[in-house]
Amino acid sequence: MQKLKLSVIPGDGIGQEVVPETLKVLDTLAEINGGVKFEYETHPWSCEYYLEHGVMMPKDGMARLHQTDAIYLGAVGNPKLVPDHVSLWGLLIKIRRECEQVINIRPAQYINGVNSPLANPNDFDFIVVRENSEGEYSEVGGRIHSGDDEIAIQNAVFTRKATERTIRYAFELAQRRSGQVTSATKSNGIVHSMPFWDQVFQEVGKDYPSIQTESNHIDALCAFFVSKPHQFDVIVASNLFGDILTDLGAAVMGSIGIAPAANININGKYPSMFEPVHGSAPDIIGRGIANPIGQLWTAKMMLDHLGLDELGSLLMKAIKETIGEGIKTRDLGGTSYTNEVIDHIITKLTA
Amino acid sequence: MQKLKLSVIPGDGIGQEVVPETLKVLDTLAEINGGVKFEYETHPWSCEYYLEHGVMMPKDGMARLHQTDAIYLGAVGNPKLVPDHVSLWGLLIKIRRECEQVINIRPAQYINGVNSPLANPNDFDFIVVRENSEGEYSEVGGRIHSGDDEIAIQNAVFTRKATERTIRYAFELAQRRSGQVTSATKSNGIVHSMPFWDQVFQEVGKDYPSIQTESNHIDALCAFFVSKPHQFDVIVASNLFGDILTDLGAAVMGSIGIAPAANININGKYPSMFEPVHGSAPDIIGRGIANPIGQLWTAKMMLDHLGLDELGSLLMKAIKETIGEGIKTRDLGGTSYTNEVIDHIITKLTA
Ligand SMILES: CC(C)[C@H](C(=O)O)[C@@H](O)C(=O)O
Ligand SMILES: CC(C)[C@H](C(=O)O)[C@@H](O)C(=O)O
Numbered sequence: 001m002q003k004l005k006l007s008v009i010p011g012d013g014i015g016q017e018v019v020p021e022t023l024k025v026l027d028t029l030a031e032i033n034g035g036v037k038f039e040y041e042t043h044p045w046s047c048e049y050y051l052e053h054g055v056m057m058p059k060d061g062m063a064r065l066h067q068t069d070a071i072y073l074g075a076v077g078n079p080k081l082v083p084d085h086v087s088l089w090g091l092l093i094k095i096r097r098e099c100e101q102v103i104n105i106r107p108a109q110y111i112n113g114v115n116s117p118l119a120n121p122n123d124f125d126f127i128v129v130r131e132n133s134e135g136e137y138s139e140v141g142g143r144i145h146s147g148d149d150e151i152a153i154q155n156a157v158f159t160r161k162a163t164e165r166t167i168r169y170a171f172e173l174a175q176r177r178s179g180q181v182t183s184a185t186k187s188n189g190i191v192h193s194m195p196f197w198d199q200v201f202q203e204v205g206k207d208y209p210s211i212q213t214e215s216n217h218i219d220a221l222c223a224f225f226v227s228k229p230h231q232f233d234v235i236v237a238s239n240l241f242g243d244i245l246t247d248l249g250a251a252v253m254g255s256i257g258i259a260p261a262a263n264i265n266i267n268g269k270y271p272s273m274f275e276p277v278h279g280s281a282p283d284i285i286g287r288g289i290a291n292p293i294g295q296l297w298t299a300k301m302m303l304d305h306l307g308l309d310e311l312g313s314l315l316m317k318a319i320k321e322t323i324g325e326g327i328k329t330r331d332l333g334g335t336s337y338t339n340e341v342i343d344h345i346i347t348k349l350t351a
Numbered sequence: 352m353q354k355l356k357l358s359v360i361p362g363d364g365i366g367q368e369v370v371p372e373t374l375k376v377l378d379t380l381a382e383i384n385g386g387v388k389f390e391y392e393t394h395p396w397s398c399e400y401y402l403e404h405g406v407m408m409p410k411d412g413m414a415r416l417h418q419t420d421a422i423y424l425g426a427v428g429n430p431k432l433v434p435d436h437v438s439l440w441g442l443l444i445k446i447r448r449e450c451e452q453v454i455n456i457r458p459a460q461y462i463n464g465v466n467s468p469l470a471n472p473n474d475f476d477f478i479v480v481r482e483n484s485e486g487e488y489s490e491v492g493g494r495i496h497s498g499d500d501e502i503a504i505q506n507a508v509f510t511r512k513a514t515e516r517t518i519r520y521a522f523e524l525a526q527r528r529s530g531q532v533t534s535a536t537k538s539n540g541i542v543h544s545m546p547f548w549d550q551v552f553q554e555v556g557k558d559y560p561s562i563q564t565e566s567n568h569i570d571a572l573c574a575f576f577v578s579k580p581h582q583f584d585v586i587v588a589s590n591l592f593g594d595i596l597t598d599l600g601a602a603v604m605g606s607i608g609i610a611p612a613a614n615i616n617i618n619g620k621y622p623s624m625f626e627p628v629h630g631s632a633p634d635i636i637g638r639g640i641a642n643p644i645g646q647l648w649t650a651k652m653m654l655d656h657l658g659l660d661e662l663g664s665l666l667m668k669a670i671k672e673t674i675g676e677g678i679k680t681r682d683l684g685g686t687s688y689t690n691e692v693i694d695h696i697i698t699k700l701t702a
Contacts, residue, residue, distance in 0.1 A: 084539035141543035152547035188435035192492035196503035223602035251574035
């Protein structure tokens with residue numbers, strides 16, 4: 001029996017609602033497989049935890065995460081309790097950085113039964129490869145003067161190392177897919193970091209002569225995600241641009257509630273982390289209506305990452321069939337509650 | 352007879368095709384009015400000009416612009432000839448900054464006859480107020496080391512003065528519209544500039560107790576532009592976020608080819624500049640298919656700004672009727688050529 005240790009962090013808001021529900025599905029999959037068992041180490045780290053302890057996670061928290069095979073996270077943030085930059089940098093971004101999860105992978109595809117807001121969504125299917133360790137998300141900067149004279153300076157830091165490994169990851173991925181990479185830039189307006197990004201993109205591209213490349217400015221690219229999403233395959237983007245593109249990709253799919261994400265540690269030194277694209281949605285908690293599909297699709301990415309691709313495929317099939325049968329939450333135009341979607345998927349898997 | 356002097360800069364690509372055509376419409380409007388005359392001072396400043404002269408505009412260029420009542424610009428940039436950051440910073444962004452056009456205004460609305468890519472566009476009608484002088488578009492920064500160790504640093508600079516005047520402009524605008532302002536932020540990931548932005552937004556908001564306010568992170572806001580654009584009225588955003596939101600707004604309308612923009616000098620010291628949201632689109636030049644509506648709607652904003660609101664309204668009415676009658680270019684699903692759209696509008700105005 002293979003034992004896999006998972007750090008589970010439900011976090012805030014709907015994270016606390018969907019994560020426990022989806023663990024039932026993981027258990028069902030483990031039983032189906034027969035040769036694997038998931039052991040959960042669940043942590044209450046959240047904004048509520050912060051109010052009690054003054055920190056988002058305990059001192060030994062990171063060490064405990066390091067001892068597990070993967071981190072399964074719900075959502076972090078509840079600005080009514082704790083300012084976002086405190087909660088996020090104390091937990092989500094801290095884990096991304098200290099577990100060296102340098103790449104963030106976020107697929108988007110047209111799913112039958114999910115009403116895309118687009119009149120003609122066609123059959124789009126793309127993946128955004130997002131730089132996940134630096135760039136515009138930087139603690140370098142500060143303020144000077146006060147009152148009318150106050151100035152805030154924010155530094156974006158782009159290293160060759162991080163830029164190159166992200167772009168290379170995208171090219172490698174494209175080789176296993178359609179052979180096309182689009183780079184998100186803004187070198188016409190942002191004159192230091194983005195021309196650097198473009199240059200690395202061109203240089204790395206030389207190692208992949210068979211891959212078709214294109215660069216689009218982020219403003220145009222956002223417009224294209226709406227006007228022709230089916231024309232994209234692999235998109236590579238900086239931390240901020242990847243963030244924007246993936247929420248937009250989720251919206252184009254039809255709901256932020258279904259979009260998955262994986263924060264990948266590419267050298268295997270520390271665990272990778274799996275968290276959906278959606279946030280904690282404090283406005284809808286307590287009503288049982290949160291969509292568990294984003295979290296489940298994220299679980300599928302985790303299963304694939306852990307080498308349990310067969311279980312990942314079973315899960316994805318059950319997700320698609322369930323949605324196709326109209327068992328879906330209200331954000332997808334359905335009437336089902338979180339637990340009903342979960343129960344249906346479990347019934348499907350065990351049928 | 353009131354004489355208005357306009358600096359005309361067709362610029363690159365389709366700018367050279369649509370600007371001269373739309374001047375015919377301006378002349379028609381002046382004739383209808385009878386009391387006003389436009390005098391054009393046309394400048395060949397463009398990437399081709401750069402190849403010949405090594406600069407995007409001559410030394411006395413800015414002084415010549417300063418002597419006119421408004422600047423009417425097509426599009427700048429042709430990366431096959433000149434790198435974007437050279438052409439843009441040598442002309443478009445240079446004018447925005449040196450003519451102190453500190454605010455960029457970009458409306459988006461559902462227009463009958465323009466096929467929005469959204470299945471249910473409803474009747475959205477919003478305006479993005481974009482900071483236009485600083486922020487993420489900054490020349491502060493550079494590189495250190497080379498090869499594998501190279502690092503690019505990009506500074507975003509947010510002054511109290513520029514942040515506050517932009518936000519205040521948005522609140523003033525909201526008072527004349529629906530009384531609702533949405534602020535684009537990303538303070539959960541970008542921890543110096545964006546919490547500063549949020550703070551100024553809250554402080555300025557105190558002066559407008561009757562205005563309803565909301566802050567959305569840029570990623571979520573982009574998603575909302577697709578899922579519920581009709582819920583927005585005035586949106587205020589930094590330079591980069593405003594750039595992204597307005598291209599997206601144009602895409603949601605149905606074509607980047609119709610979206611207008613105004614770069615406003617708020618103290619009247621220097622002329623304001625009117626340029627559509629679309630770029631130079633070098634891929635479609637020479638075929639006569641460029642959509643002149645973005646440029647024309649931009650002309651309407653210029654007329655309003657010059658106090659010729661009546662002519663502005665006449666023009667907007669003619670634009671909407673023309674599109675409604677199906678006289679439109681292919682990006683809008685029509686078959687008309689640039690000049691046919693213009694001729695139809697002139698016929699309408701003079702009928
Ligand atoms: C061309 C570019 C520098 C410009 C900008 O980003 O400001 C354009 O996209 C715009 O929105 O006017
Ligand atoms: C919560 C926030 C800091 C985070 C990010 O921007 O990375 C989220 O939007 C995401 O995309 O995972």
